[in-house]
Amino acid sequence: MTIAARLQTEITPKGTDYDTVRGVIELISNDYRSQPTLETIAAELGQSPTQLQKVFTRWAGLSPKAFLQAVTLDHAKRLLGREGLPLLDASFEVGYSGPGRLHDLFVTHEAMSPGIWKAKGEGLTIRYGYHPSPFGTALVMITDRGLAGLAFDDPGERRDAFEDMASRWPRATYVEDAAATALYATRIFDPARWTADAPLNVVLIGSDFQIRVWQALMTIPLAKAVTYSDIARDIGQPTASRAVGAAVGRNPISFVVPCHRALGKSGDLTGYHWGLTRKRAMLGWETGQTAA
Numbered sequence: 001m002t003i004a005a006r007l008q009t010e011i012t013p014k015g016t017d018y019d020t021v022r023g024v025i026e027l028i029s030n031d032y033r034s035q036p037t038l039e040t041i042a043a044e045l046g047q048s049p050t051q052l053q054k055v056f057t058r059w060a061g062l063s064p065k066a067f068l069q070a071v072t073l074d075h076a077k078r079l080l081g082r083e084g085l086p087l088l089d090a091s092f093e094v095g096y097s098g099p100g101r102l103h104d105l106f107v108t109h110e111a112m113s114p115g116i117w118k119a120k121g122e123g124l125t126i127r128y129g130y131h132p133s134p135f136g137t138a139l140v141m142i143t144d145r146g147l148a149g150l151a152f153d154d155p156g157e158r159r160d161a162f163e164d165m166a167s168r169w170p171r172a173t174y175v176e177d178a179a180a181t182a183l184y185a186t187r188i189f190d191p192a193r194w195t196a197d198a199p200l201n202v203v204l205i206g207s208d209f210q211i212r213v214w215q216a217l218m219t220i221p222l223a224k225a226v227t228y229s230d231i232a233r234d235i236g237q238p239t240a241s242r243a244v245g246a247a248v249g250r251n252p253i254s255f256v257v258p259c260h261r262a263l264g265k266s267g268d269l270t271g272y273h274w275g276l277t278r279k280r281a282m283l284g285w286e287t288g289q290t291a292a
Helices: 017-034 038-045 049-060 064-071 073-080 114-118 158-166 178-189 208-217 228-234 241-249 276-291
Strands: 107-111 125-131 137-143 146-153 173-176 200-204
Touching: 017 038, 017 049, 017 064, 017 276, 038 049, 038 064, 049 064, 049 276, 064 276, 125 146, 125 158, 125 178, 137 158, 137 178, 146 158, 146 178, 178 200, 200 208, 208 228, 208 241, 228 241
Parallel strands: 107 200, 125 173, 146 200
Antiparallel strands: 125 137, 137 146
């Protein structure tokens, strides 16, 4: 399987953009109660306010201030608590006037034979490649039936990210093939290509319970969120919230199967396998897409 493709550079961070964005998100996450100004954030990161605003807005589609309003835990809890909104409706509303266009990721999916999962991937060939993305370097893994894995790594952690993913299917055959995975990377991270006319096929490889949870995740709308309890009810096992949380944490296809849209019972931005900062980044980026 050889697919020649080139990523569209306008949809990926340029230079150290993601490092800058990550710094902004971490500062906002730590200091949101003080509502830091653009000037304060820029000073902390050693950049000019104008340049920082330009980089962040180009990346997220909204300003650092709007991002702060969209994804801080304080804002989510205010909507859930004092205003009494249901979690699904409250998730990270930012009060834009007028309806925004809803960009949705149209995905088709199929579950791999349970025997493949039980055999730890034996007989399965997985091609993989590393590509730039709005959330740092993405590790994309595919089979001849579609996307099977999507992970992220930070500088110096490329091998760790691969080993983490490969440990899920340790008996599979892995072939590095960036040419084959590049088309998938472009398709995943370019909102202009999120159309029903060209659906992205996803292959789910896990236990029966995990697959049911991952399928439920794919019903959560872009820039919205639900709790583990909501998912447990959706799959007909209302007392299995803890098991749902474990299955969410084992999701091998980050972003596309949107485990970042699953929250704790109180609306907390609970842990994320690829880093809580990256989870906040995804939620904020999606908010920018829906507001575009």
